[in-house]
Amino acid sequence: MITDSTVAALHGQRVQGVLTTLGLTTDMIAFPAGEAAKDIGTVLSICDQMLAQGADRTAALIALGGGVVGDIAGFVASIYMRGIPYLQIPTTLLAQVDSGIGGKTGIDRSHGKNILGTFYQPKGVFIDLSFLKTLPLPELRNGLAEVIKYGVIEDPDLFGILESKAEEINSLDLDLLQEIVIKSCRIKKGIVEIDEHERGVRRILNFGHTIGHAIEAESGYAITHGDAVAMGMVTAAVISERLHHLPAGDRERIIALIRAIGLPNTIPPHLTPAGIYARLYGDKKKAGDTLHFVLLKKIGTAFVTSAVPEELIKETIKGLQA
Numbered sequence: 001m002i003t004d005s006t007v008a009a010l011h012g013q014r015v016q017g018v019l020t021t022l023g024l025t026t027d028m029i030a031f032p033a034g035e036a037a038k039d040i041g042t043v044l045s046i047c048d049q050m051l052a053q054g055a056d057r058t059a060a061l062i063a064l065g066g067g068v069v070g071d072i073a074g075f076v077a078s079i080y081m082r083g084i085p086y087l088q089i090p091t092t093l094l095a096q097v098d099s100g101i102g103g104k105t106g107i108d109r110s111h112g113k114n115i116l117g118t119f120y121q122p123k124g125v126f127i128d129l130s131f132l133k134t135l136p137l138p139e140l141r142n143g144l145a146e147v148i149k150y151g152v153i154e155d156p157d158l159f160g161i162l163e164s165k166a167e168e169i170n171s172l173d174l175d176l177l178q179e180i181v182i183k184s185c186r187i188k189k190g191i192v193e194i195d196e197h198e199r200g201v202r203r204i205l206n207f208g209h210t211i212g213h214a215i216e217a218e219s220g221y222a223i224t225h226g227d228a229v230a231m232g233m234v235t236a237a238v239i240s241e242r243l244h245h246l247p248a249g250d251r252e253r254i255i256a257l258i259r260a261i262g263l264p265n266t267i268p269p270h271l272t273p274a275g276i277y278a279r280l281y282g283d284k285k286k287a288g289d290t291l292h293f294v295l296l297k298k299i300g301t302a303f304v305t306s307a308v309p310e311e312l313i314k315e316t317i318k319g320l321q322a
Helices: 005-021 040-052 067-082 093-099 129-134 137-153 156-164 166-170 174-194 201-206 209-218 225-242 248-261 273-280 310-319
Strands: 002-004 029-031 061-065 086-090 107-109 112-116 293-298 301-305
Touching: 002 005, 002 067, 005 029, 005 061, 005 129, 029 040, 040 067, 040 107, 061 067, 067 086, 067 093, 067 107, 086 093, 093 137, 093 174, 112 209, 129 174, 137 156, 137 166, 137 174, 137 201, 137 225, 137 248, 137 293, 137 301, 156 166, 156 174, 156 248, 166 174, 166 248, 174 201, 201 209, 201 293, 201 301, 209 225, 209 273, 209 293, 225 248, 225 293, 225 310, 273 310
Parallel strands: 002 029, 002 061, 061 086
Antiparallel strands: 107 112, 293 301
């Protein structure tokens, strides 16, 4: 069982105890919590520990944790002895609605996030909302940024639920969260089944992420993933409007929802537009010198384009800085 130091302290022994009760011989490997651990050194350390514990090709991995744990454990599973099976038990809302589903694994390099990775599907994903009871509010909002994304790109009904129930969601209404988790998982599952390796329609799942990942990297990962994606979604919505694709009313609704959930709708002034733009070229999804952006025609309809002028990107970022 692969986890991080925070999740190990909260849930590790309890989950390991359940597995032992089921008759499974289980070892737990924990690494330091945080995005900084998502590197090749952590992967090699985990592999060395697995070898020392005698894990062979009949072993399986369980990823118990959030997005960082899932990305690392999935990557290890995909390369250890040429591939062993793994399961996802996501403990954060972000992992439950997004990163735990779809088979993307990866680790970061200095150039950007998830530069090294594989597409490797878990054998199953087991979601237990009770894990969210120990989740700090900022981490809950990290996941809600992804839920907003699903509403914006695919499901106006989900967007409407988020608009009308923002207060209940922030107060951790588990019945309501169950509804939005199920809707989010179905959207992600449906898109991934059509385009597993992100050559076509799956690209729309990157709405807000191209600029969001650049903001994360430019901040030295001091800005959380959810906050950066929220900033990226606002930027993409404004660009969509300025290119005459998105009605102003839809752009206003998107920004209002992001604000209601408690996510930022402005970009910190210490991050320069030129610095953020330069980071875009470290994005693994670019093709040569071509940057692809996910823009909007309306809430529920997204499309991918490379026709976004450099100056418009920089002007929009500058205009959103507070």
